[in-house]
Amino acid sequence: MMAGLNLVELVELALMLVAVGAVSGFFAGIFGIGGGAILVPVFYECFRLAGVPLEVRMPLCIGTSLAIIIPTSIRSFRAHHARGAVDLGVLKLWWLPIIIGVIAGSITARYAPERLFKIVFVGVAWSAAARLLLSRDNWRFGDDVPKGPLMRLYGFFIGLLSTLMGVGGGLFANLLMTFYGRPIHQAVATSSALAVLISIPGALGYIYAGWPAAARYPDVTALQLPFAIGFVSLIGTLLVMPTSLLTAPLGVRAAHAMSKRNLEIAFGCYLFIVGSRFVISLL
Helix, strand or coil, X not given: CECCECHHHHHHHHHHHHHHHHHHHHHHHHHCCCCHHHHHHHHXXXXXXXXXXXXXXXXXXXXHHHHHHHHHHHHHHHHHHHCCCCCHHHHHHHHHHHHHHHHHHHHHHHXXXXXXXXXXXXXXXXXXXXXHHCCCCCCCCCCCCCCCHHHHHHHHHHHHHHHHHCCCCHHHHHHHHHHCCCCHXXXXXXXXXXXXXXXXXXHHHXXXXXXXHHHHCCCCHHHCCCCEECCEEHHHHHHHHHHHHHHHHHHHHHHHHCCHHHHHHHHHHHHHHHHHHHHHHHC
């Protein structure tokens, strides 16, 4: 027995995480989102079964998601970059404010109540779903992305909110770039690069934020070394990461084969579904 689960249940849990890794890697390639919007809801259920207390369950999900996004996003970015689809000009404007936002999000994660993470996740996911599903070509902030302080402010909030949601930033970058008239395929490709910028400092920040958790909950196996370090589950990372790396390039291929509208509808439906899970939890 471990965390109240017998051997068969532990094996089933492990196989589910391996399968989810494959799905998250595929979606990371399609949408440029790093896969976190899939991983966080699934980890939430897995850590519930493993007996992780409610107070630290959501931060553990998010920190683990960010750790897994690191190699997945690097592989996704390289595949998009090979196709010449990444806007390097946007990356130059965003890289520093995004990292500052990630640091602010990591500090917030150490002290924020558990409900805050769910509220941020639902609010952003449903807003994005509405924008994508009800999209009209005349729904724009402008004809091109801004170049000055406003763009850097966008970068800060992308880093902050992505760190609180456990996503790679693609969710926000996709929306902003399409609102400023950029093609969805270019937005997806550029978002995959942002996921690299966000996931590395974000995962380190959650290790820092969750360092006291093991001492506060000494009876929770899933929070102790060698199973976790801070708010990053090492066992979850090791089970999910290999298959997510294998399927990320397949998602990139699928993204470039889909039409603009089909890609928007698929992304919008997916965000609505995952947001609904946390609405149920909040209620």
